[in-house]
Amino acid sequence: MEENQNQEQNVTSNDAILTEIRDLSKKRLFYQKISTCCIAGMLAILLICVLVIVPKVNATIVKVNGVATKAETTLDDVSGMTESIVKASENMNKLVDDNGSNLAAAVKSLSEIDFEGLNKAITDLQDAVGPMASLMKKLGGGR
16 A cells, blocks of 8 residues: 555656646746747847848948048149149249349339429420420311
């Protein structure tokens, strides 16, 4: 009888262990399904992001490359203009250096002009020519 009891206890404990293993397996399966659904959702979101964002990023990169190319061309043009300006200023400096003494002499000559005397001479000339001009008008108008 003891043997029967031992066997029944073993069977009962085996049944309890099997029941517990089954329950744990069901719980694991439930959580595994939840985990799989979460991973599938993340994969779907990732796929959508790749399909939506990657073309926009690619278009943005293409635009940035275009702007960079234009900027590089503009910088090259600016460098060329800078070189032209430097050459022009060097030529201007050379022109001023070459003609500086002549310009100084011309300015000095202009500053030495007696404008009062010149004005008096013009007035005297007008006084002298004025009567002759009116005489010529009378002679020319009489014909």
